Amino acid sequence: xxxxxxxxxxxxxxxxxxxxxxxxxxxxxxxxxxxxxxxxxxxxxxxxxxxxxxxxxxxxxxxxxxxxxxxxxxxxxxxxxxxxxxxxxxxxxxxxxxxxxxxxxxxxxxxxxxxxxxxxxxxxxxxxxxxxxxxxxxxxxxxxxxxxxxxxxxxxxxxxxxxxxxxxxxxxxxxxxxxxxxxxxxxxxxxxxxxxxxxxxxxxxxxxxxxxxxxxxxxxxxxxxxxxxxxxxxxxxxxxxxxxxxxxxxxxxxxxxxxxxxxxxxxxxxxxxxx
Amino acid sequence: xxxxxxxxxxxxxxxxxxxxxxxxxxxxxxxxxxxxxxxxxxxxxxxxxxxxxxxxxxxxxxxxxxxxxxxxxxxxxxxxxxxxxxxxxxxxxxxxxxxxxxxxxxxxxxxxxxxxxxxxxxxxxxxxxxxxxxxxxxxxxxxxxxxxxxxxxxxxxxxxxxxxxxxxxxxxxxxxxxxxxxxxxxxxxxxxxxxxxxxxxxxxxxxxxxxxxxxxxxxxxxxxxxxxxxxx
Numbered sequence: 001x002x003x004x005x006x007x008x009x010x011x012x013x014x015x016x017x018x019x020x021x022x023x024x025x026x027x028x029x030x031x032x033x034x035x036x037x038x039x040x041x042x043x044x045x046x047x048x049x050x051x052x053x054x055x056x057x058x059x060x061x062x063x064x065x066x067x068x069x070x071x072x073x074x075x076x077x078x079x080x081x082x083x084x085x086x087x088x089x090x091x092x093x094x095x096x097x098x099x100x101x102x103x104x105x106x107x108x109x110x111x112x113x114x115x116x117x118x119x120x121x122x123x124x125x126x127x128x129x130x131x132x133x134x135x136x137x138x139x140x141x142x143x144x145x146x147x148x149x150x151x152x153x154x155x156x157x158x159x160x161x162x163x164x165x166x167x168x169x170x171x172x173x174x175x176x177x178x179x180x181x182x183x184x185x186x187x188x189x190x191x192x193x194x195x196x197x198x199x200x201x202x203x204x205x206x207x208x209x210x211x212x213x214x215x216x217x218x219x220x221x222x223x224x225x226x227x228x229x230x231x232x233x234x235x236x237x238x239x240x241x242x243x244x245x246x247x248x249x250x251x252x253x254x255x256x257x258x259x260x261x262x263x264x265x266x267x268x269x270x271x272x273x274x275x
Numbered sequence: 276x277x278x279x280x281x282x283x284x285x286x287x288x289x290x291x292x293x294x295x296x297x298x299x300x301x302x303x304x305x306x307x308x309x310x311x312x313x314x315x316x317x318x319x320x321x322x323x324x325x326x327x328x329x330x331x332x333x334x335x336x337x338x339x340x341x342x343x344x345x346x347x348x349x350x351x352x353x354x355x356x357x358x359x360x361x362x363x364x365x366x367x368x369x370x371x372x373x374x375x376x377x378x379x380x381x382x383x384x385x386x387x388x389x390x391x392x393x394x395x396x397x398x399x400x401x402x403x404x405x406x407x408x409x410x411x412x413x414x415x416x417x418x419x420x421x422x423x424x425x426x427x428x429x430x431x432x433x434x435x436x437x438x439x440x441x442x443x444x445x446x447x448x449x450x451x452x453x454x455x456x457x458x459x460x461x462x463x464x465x466x467x468x469x470x471x472x473x474x475x476x477x478x479x480x481x482x483x484x485x486x487x488x489x490x491x492x493x494x495x496x497x498x499x500x501x502x503x504x505x506x507x
Contacts, residue, residue: 036348169338172319
């Protein structure tokens with residue numbers, strides 16, 4: 001028991017746990033719709049767009065901690081751009097995302113290169129891989145507020161989002177505002193990605209969105225079941241990964257994702273074994 | 276009704292009626308404007324001129340079942356409840372269960388309650404979608420290529436089912452199809468559409484004119500229906 005409680009005798013671990021639970025739950029909730037719509041690549045694309053936004057913030061001489069306020073509108077606009085290209089129906093979702101992914105990430109690299117050499121050195125590694133253990137009180141409040149707002153928005157729109165995800169035309173014929181929901185889903189994903197980048201980093205944030213939802217899809221038979229299981233897995237993966245990384249003295253973000261990945265493969269093998 | 280996309284005229288002066296309890300099949304080649312006409316009838320598209328007047332009880336829509344992902348985690352009763360609410364249900368309420376069961380029974384699919392959509396055959400899936408369309412008791416059904424993904428036996432069952440709904444419950448249907456056998460089996464009347472109404476009449480009259488050149492069929496005036504349930 002002490003193995004589980006001892007890490008949380010440190011305040012930074014308590015903050016990391018609360019942050020991990022909030023990010024795990026909200027990413028998993030969004031991930032259910034992202035995965036069911038075949039847009040798994042979108043999380044990755046938006047995370048790389050967030051990198052471009054953070055780089056823009058750094059160029060504007062904003063600190064790393066506050067660069068998310070520049071990354072937020074930047075990534076949000078990228079999400080709306082992806083949604084617009086998707087709705088045009090001229091290219092597939094993965095192509096649309098891939099184009100924005102490449103362009104915004106390359107822009108980020110370019111912008112970082114424009115920074116004056118006199119300015120403070122920025123650890124690109126910390127942007128790419130995050131630092132959940134370093135999260136401060138102020139950042140935690142932002143994460144919790146974002147998770148609450150996005151969670152409430154998702155709860156309010158769940159039924160309509162679900163119908164539009166099942167069959168967009170059928171939903172439209174029933175009066176569901178499918179276009180607005182498409183933009184809303186990608187907009188919310190952009191906001192969550194930017195806020196989550198602080199905890200698990202650019203590279204791993206899409207895993208937080210995709211893996212719990214994909215695992216839940218293997219285990220549950222209704223969308224409601226998938227949503228509940230995904231939230232449970234997202235939060236449990238965050239807690240178990242955090243404790244494991246503490247005791248093993250390894251990177252926490254990566255350990256959380258590896259924990260989620262391990263659960264996915266167990267679910268996949270269990271599903272195969274049971275047909 | 277007229278509809279154009281840019282310079283391309285998709286529907287030109289198309290007009291017809293469907294009577295109560297009548298099964299009307301809409302035939303035509305690809306690009307003839309059938310889907311556009313259905314989308315206008317459902318309120319998904321606005322016509323440039325004219326309108327689709329639908330019954331006050333609404334329209335029950337049965338889409339092509341291939342449009343949705345078979346991996347979507349859903350049960351039959353959730354699909355039917357979605358038709359009732361216009362939203363996907365978090366859970367089926369006790370007050371909704373009787374209506375859902377009645378709709379499923381109406382299409383001979385009461386045994387599918389509780390089944391996952393992913394496990395259904397093409398014919399069963401078609402019945403589930405038909406129950407979804409019927410659950411709000413509409414006077415008019417619109418079916419978009421209902422034979423898609425359904426085997427020969429399933430098509431026969433579907434034809435019998437539509438005929439029974441029309442005869443016993445006076446439900447009219449607009450059926451978009453490519454299958455002359457389905458037309459011959461269920462249709463009271465047929466509209467051959469190719470941007471304009473090319474032909475109109477009984478299945479025998481219209482199908483009999485098809486083997487040669489459909490476009491050479493002399494146009495008839497479909498507007499002389501005795502009563503109007505739906506006009507487009």
